Amino acid sequence: MAIFDEEPKKPASRHEIGQDLSLLSASELSERIGLLRDEIARLEAELKAKGATKSAAEALFSRR
Numbered sequence: 047m048a049i050f051d052e053e054p055k056k057p058a059s060r061h062e063i064g065q066d067l068s069l070l071s072a073s074e075l076s077e078r079i080g081l082l083r084d085e086i087a088r089l090e091a092e093l094k095a096k097g098a099t100k101s102a103a104e105a106l107f108s109r110r
Contacts, residue, residue: 061078070078 060081067075
């Protein structure tokens with residue numbers, strides 16, 4: 047039994063940009079669309095939070 051012979055397995059990605067979609071069913075495509083919409087909402091929330099932080103920093107340092 048060799049401990050170091052096996053590569054650690056990466057968790058399967060639910061979606062990869064540019065992935066061939068022809069083999070997916072309609073329900074699988076719908077599921078992926080939902081996952082991507084959730085991820086977009088998460089990214090937009092983070093972008094908004096970073097914008098608020100940047101605005102606060104600019105307001106703080108622009109007081110002369």
